[in-house]
Amino acid sequence: MVTKNKKENSEVTQQVKPLNDCPDWTFELLAQYQAEIARVANHYRLDTYTNQIEVITAEQMMDAYAGVGMPIGYNHWTFGKKFIQTEQTYKRGQMGLAYEIVINSSPCISYLMEENTMPMQALVMAHACYGHNSFFKGNYLFKSWTDASSIIDYLLFAKNYIAKCEHQYGIDEVEATLDACHALMNHGVDRYKRPQKISLDEELERQKAREEYLQSQVNMLWRATTDGNNENNESKYKYPSEPQENILYFIEKNAPLLKPWQREIVRIVRKISQYFYPQKQTQVMNEGWACFWHYTILNHLYDEGLVTDKFMLEFLHSHTNVVAQQEYNSKYYSGINPYALGFNMFIDIRRICEHPTEEDKQFFPEIAGSNWLDTLHFAMENFKDESFISQYLSPKLIRDFKLFHIHDDEKNNYVEIGAIHNEQGYKKIRHKLADQYNLSNLEVNIQIINANIDGDRSLTLRYIPHNGIALGDSKDEVLKHLHYLWQFDVKIVQENKEGEDEVIAQCSNKETQE
Amino acid sequence: MSNFIDRRLNSKNKSTVNRQRFLRRYKNQIKKSVSDAINKRGITDLSSGENIIIPKKDLSEPVFHQGNGGTRDRVHPGNDQFTTGDRIAKPPGQKGQGSGEGEASDKGEGEDDFTFSISKEEYLNLLFEDLELPNLEKNQLDKLIEYKTVRSGFCAEGVPSNIDIVKSLQGSIARRIAMTSSKRKQLKAYHHELDIIEQDKHEHINEKKELNNKIKAIEEKIRKVPFIDTFDLRFRNFAKQAVPTSKAVMFCLMDVSGSMDQATKEMAKRFYILLYLFLSRTYKNIDVIYIRHHTQAKEVDEHEFFYSQETGGTIASSALELMDKIITERYDDNQWNIYGAQASDGDNWADDSPHCKSLLINKILPKTRYFSYIEITQRAHQTLWQQYQQVIETHSNFAIQHIKEVADIYPVFRKLFKKNVKNVA
Structure with missing residues (x-):
């Protein structure tokens, strides 16, 4: 019996001829891998924009870095600064370059680095061309806030317009x-x-x-403001x-x-x-989604016998590095790795659907035991990081990551552990972690409350502190820039304890003239 | 649907414009960094670019961000020891720990400066921006030029040693063909007639004799055409072509008498470094001659020039005389671009100063492209300065400047070599 089974198995594997796994890639090989990946992606209902896969060199990758993700950028010194920084750190070996960059556009442009080996190129294609690409096309934020089909045109318009302005009004x-x-x-x-x-x-x-x-x-x-001497x-x-x-x-x-x-x-x-x-707002989700799919697609190809063990070993090595999470006391720790969190959450959602435990049934009654692919697509389409975490972070994952919450109050000379990975802590940790990705908590809440169009034309902004956190020191510098645009006095106020507005920064005409 | 595009052959310097914008914006800081760097270099070391350091705060791109204080909640992975309610003391002296992680990097304090490299070309360009080689234009019209003889075709007259044999013989053949062609035609005709007569059955003795005589006469004529004639001779022609010389010699003159301390000499050294860098931009070969003097002048090597100490009085003219002597012996001013730079603390034996002036005017300045004198002193000017000041008025290739401290050197150097030097009062 045993021998017979073995024979049958070997017959099955012989039917499929694995793709060439030599480290050097060729365009033919890329196309072969791409076709297989596309087939599997289609099997999992990944809906993507047309892929435009561009092979570039390391130097070009540095250019792409400097453009902060814009394939066509207008000229500005800050991009030069970025380029010099990238070049320096890369040349000193302090930083490796990304394997790919993908742009939310239609067709979806992905840059592959020339240096990548064939398994890496396959990983990158599955990750960017099918993972990120389908996220761009499916997620509600991208759908409603960006227009992938026109962004390249618009960037081109912007570049040309700014170049024209420089020509006409001077670079300065x-x-x-x-x-x-x-x-x-x-x-x-x-x-x-x-x-x-x-x-x-x-x-x-x-x-x-x-x-x-x-x-x-x-x-x-401004015509309505002729009586400017309002006392x-x-x-x-x-x-x-x-x-x-x-x-x-x-x-x-x-x-x-x-x-x-x-x-x-x-x-x-x-x-x-x-x-x-x-x-x-979708860093964790976007990267998690892409990692989940490169992992799933390539494993699917492996199960079909299309890729070899040698291929998988190299792939898994890279994959493991990407989704590694350092712990808080490691010297390499720099916060939660969005790749790790996102990848594990999607894997975990699939697990909850396929093999729910009692705990999962209690926490996620609506998805436990449901069709995993439907659930995953629903999660990708309708959430952003904050809501995704508060919806789907499971107790199991909190335990796996050994998450704990620290509360730091300025008034105390100690920090307090608010919650740990135990029964009492799950909900609090989930809530606090979700908050950590809430952009409105991270970005400064500052609003224009008054433009004095009757009087001195001054502009007033109000800073509304979040959790009593003061506005950073750069406020005076930023205000100078705002003044450059407004060209009359500008000030920021903040409500003090007595409930009165107090000026915390201002920039007036006199100052800038000095 | 997927398309592959090979972009590797596209231009890779998409960021060049932005890089230039960056350099343009931070030109002042970069220039400062460059002039700091010059002080650390050896005199002939200019093979490399330079690292530019700009304080990070100057480069900041400010945005509104959250500052200190308030309450913060963070979630971290890897709990190994904490339970709910644990309190951990904050490190003392650190207020409002961790300002919104993630964006914390724009907090400025104690951070590294922004360091990057510029190429040698960029370095030298920045260093010598707005500077021009003194009197370059004028020099190109007169003395900078060196002549080189080059072949330029052939001519009909010349000296026998320049005869071009091939050209001359070609001329000779052509002339001979031209001069004998009608006679050869005639000769052919006679031979033809002779053949006819000989084939005739009748005897034509007289006619035959006559024809033979004619043939002889004409053959004689052909033979008399000279094989070579003065008309055929061609001579190789040569022309003089002006070539700007790429050779320069730089004379460093320095007072090493007791009054010059090491600090003053260091300052002078920097000035010479700048001059050397500057000249090396224009000339391929540069000789550097170091002349040090107290009461006597001596030609020395670089190390001795800067680092050995002498005592005694000062007679500056001795150095000028030595310089003139070296020029006469070794550096023909028709072939070499001669530059002089004299550094001194201004001390000179009072009676010697007028002599220096006349040496400069009569011997040195007519031969040099540029001569600069820098006085490094905190004190009032003395006789040498006063005498030299009179020279400025009449000579545009002479300049004097006063340096008080290290920081003055670079500006003074720039002043000396500013484009379109017009220090004629």
């Missing part, structure tokens, strides 16, 4: 405007209002008309009527002295900021 002027916009880039997104889709043609068409229209709007606004500097009516969190948008529409081309640049930076907004 444009650079100063961009510096100011970059300082406020994080405050250029409407968090609760979905943005309009952008398209190059319309953009070009509307740009001219918009220039004139915008300027006329601004003029209207107590208090506006008769409040403008804006409600606090504005999108500072760049407010500047673009309302800054009194900006030139039309500067408004367009503000708009460009705002649009790019918005393009990256979903990526900031």
Whole structure:
């Protein structure tokens, strides 16, 4: 019996001829692997944009790094700085380059490094071209906040427009405007209002008309302010009527002295900021999803006998490095590794679906025992990091990661352990970890509350502290940039203990002239 | 659906523009770093680029971020000892521990400076930006030029040693063919006639004799055409072509009398380093001659020049005389670009200063491209400076500058070699 079984098995494996596993890749081999990966991805219902896979050299990879994920970038010194930093650290061997970079666009552009071996290229293709790609296409944040089909066109428009401005108004002027916009880039997104889709043609068409229209709007606004000698500097009516969190948008529409081309640049930076907004909020999910799929797809190929043991060993080596989680007392510890957390969560969701324990049934009654693929797709499509963790982080994973929560209050000279990986702690840890990925806790909450259009035209912003955390020291520098755009006095206020607004930073015309 | 694109052959320097933008923006800091670096280099060491250090805070891209204080909650992995409710004392003296991890890096304090390398070319460009080799234009019109003889075709006159045999013989053949062609035609005709007569059955003795005479006469004529004629001669022609010489000699003159201390000499050294770097940008071969002097001048090597101590009085003219002597002996001013740089603390034997002035005006300045004098002193100027000041008024290839401390050197050097030097008052 035993011998017979063995024979049968060997017959089965002989039917499938494994793909070549030599370390050197060729375009033919890439195409073969790609076809197999695509077949498996399709089997798991991964819906992707068309892939555009570009093979590049290490130098080109450094260029891509410097472009902070934009395949076409306008010229600015900060990208040069980034490039020099990357080049330095790479050359000194302090940092390896990523195996790939993938861009949320349609077609979805992935860069593969020339140096990668064949197994690495296969990993990267499964990871980027099917993992990330399907995430870009399926996740609700990306669907509603970005328009993958037009981003390349828009970046091209931005690059050309800024180059034109440099030609016309001088590099220094444009650079100063961009510096100011970059300082406020994080405050250029409407968090609760979905943005309009952008398209190059319309953009070009509307740009001219918009220039004139915008300027006329601004003029209207400020024309109403002719009696500028309002003594107590208090506006008769409040403008804006409600606090504005999108500072760049407010500047673009309302800054009194900006030139039309500067408004367009503000708009460009705002649009790019918005393009990256979903990526900031889905790091754990996005990487986790991609890791889950490269792992699942390649294992599927292995089960089919299409890839060899040799291939798998190299793949698993890289995979294990990527999803490793250092512990808090390791000297390499630098926070929770989003790859590790995301990958393990997706694996865990599959486990809960396929092999639920009593505990899982109690914690996740709605998914325990359900179809894992449906559940996984649902999770990918409808969550962001924060909600994903608060929905799906299981007690088992908390135990596996040995998570613990530290509470640090400025007033105390000690930190306190709030919860550990035990029965009482699960919910608290899940809640606190989810908060850790809540962008509105991480980013500074600062809003425009008043533009004094009747009086001295000063602009007032309010800082609303989260958990009593003060605004960082850079506020004065950022305010200078804001002043550059607004060109009248700007100040930030914060409510003090007595409930009164207290000025915590300001920048006036006099200061900048000095 | 997937497409593969091989981008490897595309240009890889997509970031060049951005890199240049970065250098442009931080030019002042970079220049400062460059001028700091120059002080650490040996005089002829210019084979490498330079590391540029810029304080990180100057490079910051500020954004609003959360500062200190308040309450913070963090979740960490790998619990090995804690239970709920444990309290861990904060390290003393550290307020508001950990400011929002992740973004903590823009906290500035105690962080490394931003260091990066620039290439040798970029380094030298920054170093010598706005500087121009003194009198370069003028020199190109007169003395910088060295002549080289080059072949330039052939001519009909020349000296016998330049005769080109092949060309001349070619001329000779051509002339002979030209001069004998009608006669050869005639000769052929006579031979033809003779053949006809000989084949005739009748005897034509007289006619035959006559024809033979004619043939002889014409053959004689052909033979008399000279084999070679002065007309055939061709001579190789030579022309003089102007070549700018790439040779330069730099004279470093320094006062090493007792009044010059090591610090002053170090300052002078930096000045010479700059000059050497500067010249090496333009000239391929540079000789450096070190002349040190107290009451007597002596040619020495670099080490002795900078590091050995002498005592005694100062007679600056001795160095100038030695320099003139060396130029006459070894550096023909038609072939060498001569540069002089004199450093001193200003002390000189008062009676000697007018002599220095006349030496400069009459002997040295007419031969040199540029002569600079730097005075490194904290005290008031003395006779040498006063005498030299008179020279400036009449000579544009002469400059004097006053250096008080190390920091002055680079600006002074820039001033000396500023583009379009016009120190003519």
